[in-house]
Amino acid sequence: MTLLGSKGVDQTQNLFQGSWTKVSCPCCVSDQVEPLVLIRLSEKVQPITKRWLISLIETSERHGGAALLAHPGEDECGDVIVVSAPRCTLLKATEDLGLCKKYQDGDMIAFSYQDRDNFSNVDDMQEFLTLAERQYIVKNELDSLQAQKKQKIPGIGDATGVLQAWENVCQKLVKAGVIKDIFPLHDQQKLKELGKKWYSGKQIWGQPLDEIHSYFGGTVAFYFSFLDFYTWSLVPCAFLGVFFTFLMSGVGSSVEVMEKQANERVMGDGDGPSVSGHMVQAVFSMLWSTLFMEFWKRRSSSLSYRWGTLQLSEGFAEPRPGFHGTQGINPVTGRMEPLFPEWKRQLRVGLVSVPIVGLFMGLVVVGMTGFYYGEALAKGFHQDSGSWFSKGLLYLPSVVHIVYTNMLGNVYSTVAMQLTEWENHREESSFQNHHTTKVLLFTFFNNFAVLFHIAFYKQDLVLLRKRLASLLIVTQLVNQCTEVLVPFIVDCFVKATQKKQQEDDPEVDKLRAQNLPCFPGLFSEYIELLVQFGYLSLFSCVYPLTAVFLLINNVMEIRGDSYKICKLFRKPFSAPVSDIGVWQTAFEVLSFVSVMSNCWLLLLSPRVQEFCLEGGISSTNILLFAILVEHVLILVKMILAFMIPDEPDWVRIKREQMEFYSMQALGQQKL
């Protein structure tokens, strides 16, 4: 029945076969059970607690269980529980999530449990649902375990062992120290195949996106799709950059000459592009960033259709585990669940979160001001005394500032998480978006406050460009090291130990060995792209070759990131998603800011200043002209964004079809 070709997994399953949960439902009986998720318990957990948890996992949903399959590992005292899911649970969850699956006529439509027989591959769960989807469903079912009434957890003596009615079981067990980790298991055979196609093959371009989606799931696949699309979009910029560079510096020039020229241009004394050239570059980068975002939206919606996430019904599904409120009837779905009024959440966001985030940004500014003040003080002191002691003091402001910034960052990340928890979002995606927005704002502000200070207050363009160039180069170098070199070395070391394990250890230990460091999430990857994107749309006119460097960097980035996620970290759970979420907004906002910034920098550029002086144009007039250009560019940008439809025609038709069908169904159902 099952299609798992991997020897290792087959063996694992055979060993397990004896003690998996017995299924009563005839359609769920299967020759082999696939281990999907591992629950790692504390070593001190008593067998009675483990038995209680297993029975809870096995109990049907009607009786307050998760309706999953569980296996206690080698014996009852072991510290793992392996979890899988029967067919019925998987299918019902597919409907609840609102996933679209292939219908018999080839269209992707929202799966319906009652109509299951008309969907393709519905008999074979390995084909019907991707591995990532199966694992996400298991996690989802575990997460939604709630105590039906106030009860004691067997084997835990003290007050921590009391479950209140409607309390979330898994969260409670994590708090009580019973559960240490819950993570999805790798399928080594599939992982090897994926790796071959992805990073160890010979192709440099292109990624096996469908396989990535099927193995790692929505959020990961969308990140790599975006990275892929972004890298491809750099090609025209790179060509243009090469063209400009060679056109300007003759045929025989080497890269050093170009670099030198670029540097000269920064200093304002080279023979760089003219004012009109600057303008052309600014307009091009504005057009490019707009078209890039608009076409990404189209790409995103077609990927979403292909991966069946166009009709996700998160709002109608059960709330996320952390959500709490008074028990009541959801007015939309009519189900019993915790309720929390929307206005209360908005008040919390508006009256507490926003001011606190603002406060932290203020603290960043305070830190920066303090740093500049301290630096000036130290310099003055050194000039006055000139001793060794005072020379040492010169470094003090920097050191204090770095320590201060780091501490602030650490405190903020805790505060951001707790604030977002406290805002009590019903949907996971909403939680993620609010959390990402908070962290993103701070990170950007923390990194860019100095740059903005230089650009807008000091109005020192030369310093700004130097800072930005060094920032980019240092960031790229550090990233390439940490992402490509370190992983490679670590992996060589890890492989050696892994091989040893494969020969000697029992099967369960192999699963336990997957307990690698936790995957750190995609935040840092996305923010790296965002900074790149900002740099490109802001400064490509200064260094025409920026796009070329970024292109090379990103081709390596793809391989580095893919290697990292496959080999160096525990497999992450990844929710089905229909887009890259709040990151799309972040890129769009940045591309708006870049228009303003471009106009401003153009105004400050030595070339323009010189041009004005020569032409006898007053600075007020040139300022007025810059404002006009800015407003026109933003208008053009908005019109372009409005004109280009956010989804391709064929996706629009499919979506409208679904709407039409559901409208008709609603009309006929009430007969």
Add this chain to the structure above:
Amino acid sequence: MTLLGSKGVDQTQNLFQGSWTKVSCPCCVSDQVEPLVLIRLSEKVQPITKRWLISLIETSERHGGAALLAHPGEDECGDVIVVSAPRCTLLKATEDLGLCKKYQDGDMIAFSYQDRDNFSNVDDMQEFLTLAERQYIVKNELDSLQAQKKQKIPGIGDATGVLQAWENVCQKLVKAGVIKDIFPLHDQQKLKELGKKWYSGKQIWGQPLDEIHSYFGGTVAFYFSFLDFYTWSLVPCAFLGVFFTFLMSGVGSSVEVMEKQANERVMGDGDGPSVSGHMVQAVFSMLWSTLFMEFWKRRSSSLSYRWGTLQLSEGFAEPRPGFHGTQGINPVTGRMEPLFPEWKRQLRVGLVSVPIVGLFMGLVVVGMTGFYYGEALAKGFHQDSGSWFSKGLLYLPSVVHIVYTNMLGNVYSTVAMQLTEWENHREESSFQNHHTTKVLLFTFFNNFAVLFHIAFYKQDLVLLRKRLASLLIVTQLVNQCTEVLVPFIVDCFVKATQKKQQEDDPEVDKLRAQNLPCFPGLFSEYIELLVQFGYLSLFSCVYPLTAVFLLINNVMEIRGDSYKICKLFRKPFSAPVSDIGVWQTAFEVLSFVSVMSNCWLLLLSPRVQEFCLEGGISSTNILLFAILVEHVLILVKMILAFMIPDEPDWVRIKREQMEFYSMQALGQQKL
């Protein structure tokens, strides 16, 4: 059965009863048939053509007819056909339009013909559908009459009498001169009741919006709701204005003093508000306009729920009569209908319509430039010669410019209509939006080009304010005259003739007497509000009493407009709509422009200039400050607009409920 209490109508019906179409469907049999729509034919039309048309109207939809009820008037040779609709046709059309009706549990849900018995009032068409809806349905059915095959129209000899397959029958008959007009009939009794509540009653505030919606239909009701909401929103501005005025000019000052002060302030030598006062006013007007638009959206969506138009399915219904294309199968609905690819329409809009509209705007600028050039020439000539002839020549540029502008306007209105027709929009709302946008852009440009010229090129603030003030006062005066006084006089005259008719003439002549001038549409009404709104958000800081005057004006406007639509024009067909369409966008765009404009005008104001001179601030710095303020204000505006939900919570819940139901229905239907 019917609830028509009016004597007149009852008599009409009794007279007609004999020769209405016999209905075969048992559920459609009714004691009385209500005359809904009048088709006025040319007097030359032969009885055979009239008989053919009547039979086409009566034929069932399956056989290519309209499935309506028809009555030939007094005799077969008369020039009218009175049309009504049987119950089945009305109910099916209600479902096709996607109208929501009250379900037995009190919720408004999309009407389903199969489930009709569970909807309230479904047995009584007068209660179930509003008069406007019934009439719109009749028009819709008539409009969708198509020739099933190539055929000759009986009684029309020449080539104009040949109907091609799938050709629209009514459009053809209008072209061939058979049909002169199709218009909905007034219900005199209901009209009288409505008038009493609306304009002849003693209440000044408030309008019977539900009755207006029921009698005149969606577009008209939404206009009056918007006018109502806008007028109420002026109250805080008016209070603030009065407060400011009295605070500044003491308690005993009369209106003249205030006016004088305002004028002095314009000239820059009065003791007007300080720079910070200006700023406060600018910020207040920005906040006010944003909040006004956001709360109108909320109001609009709750009205839309109340009036059952939250789920209009125009996209799934039949295309508008003017739509043409190759016959094919609609990929969404699977129905046979003309198809026209979306990209072709977008190309037509982008490559033809946009440049042509731009060309006309260019012609406006050319005209203005010519006017200024001609004026300068004439002035120079007059100074040189100083004769009577040259004095007369001084008026020539103005006269030529006025003639030019008027001609341009007339040509443009034809071009705009033809362009929009040629763009070939499938939905009526899309057609209307594109047409309105075209006319709106031109009208605004035509009216405001001179003002922008004065503000941005001449930078003469005093002249600008004078121009604007005179524009507003003249417009208001002219409007009040044409909208309130003239109608009243005309009505007195009309009433005298109407009374005569009621005694002597046959019933059909009474219906024929409703053939008043065609209702000119709501375009001019909306644009009047738009100009007001622009003036208010731009200049309320100069004349704090603007809002008071506008408030008084609008209270009169409500009465004038309502009187006009009830008494002076033929009743218009009015489609069910869910909002005010493109006008909402126009108001939002204007409120953005007003932020920029406010900042600019603040900068130019003599007070600020003086302040700068005194404070020794360079003009560049004050310009930078203005840019900063502008960007911050726009940011605040966007955040505000984003934070305030576009629909009240209860509407959101209802909408989500509907989505949830239809999702569930889709899942269950396929069993």
